[in-house]
Amino acid sequence: MMITTTPAIPTLVQQKLDAFERLQPEFEACFQLVQDVHGQQRFASFPVALTVRYLHSLWICEHKSRLLSVFQTIKEYEGKTCLELLRHWQGDENTADVVAFLQHKLDMLPFANLTRQVQAARYTRTNDGLASRLTHGRAILLNRGINLMMALDALFALPQEELLQQVRTACEQYGHTPDQIARQLQEEDSPLYTYVPHQMLAQRNMRVMNALGVSVLRKPADLPGQRTWRVVPSTEPLSPFAEQVVSGYLDLTAPWHNNLKADRFVDRPEQSNSGTV
Structure with missing residues (x-):
């Protein structure tokens, strides 16, 4: 009888999971807002x-990536950087850096190139x-x-x-x-927010993001519909990989069978009336 045991979860991993459990409702709302601002x-x-x-x-959102050790989205x-911007915005009255950051995040708009692609596709x-x-x-x-x-x-209109x-009111x-x-x-440097890859953290991240993906991409244009040529459904049965038919090929299975030209060749010993060929 085989007994399966569940491996113990490291203490730090469990602390990360518990911290994310408390953060999850706010993360889901913040993730939705980020997607909306980015064009949804x-x-x-x-x-x-x-x-x-x-x-x-x-x-x-970065907090979530640090807690669940999602390396690709931590940076x-x-x-x-956002915390530093908010600190200097309140203390040093530095609006210029906030404007530069907004442009960095949102001003990636290759409309001319994209319009050419639309025309070519049509x-x-x-x-x-x-x-x-x-x-x-x-759009x-x-x-x-x-x-x-x-x-x-809104930033430029106010004194x-x-x-x-x-x-300052919003920051409070x-x-x-x-x-x-x-x-x-200071908390960013604590062990709780260090990168610690673990199966339980990865599974938690996948479950959360799969659910959020369905929630965010709920508009008709984002739902499955008429597919583009990049994702055409496959046809079955599939043809052999790297199949190449050589023109003029004759399938010769044995020296004395299907040998239309009566060519003499040897691929393996074969018995005939006159002995072994």
């Missing part, structure tokens, strides 16, 4: 508090859905660009004193006063 939604207005919340959300969200490909997918992607980029302009418009007051609301930021930056 076009905001009618983008007040200063929403810019602060966007920076806060990026930090929370993608630039959460530590004229060279038919009924494969590529043009519609490219058009949908261009997402357009939303991202409009969100950037709305955010900058400096009123802008800083709104920033989301838990990023200067003293809190100092503690949060």
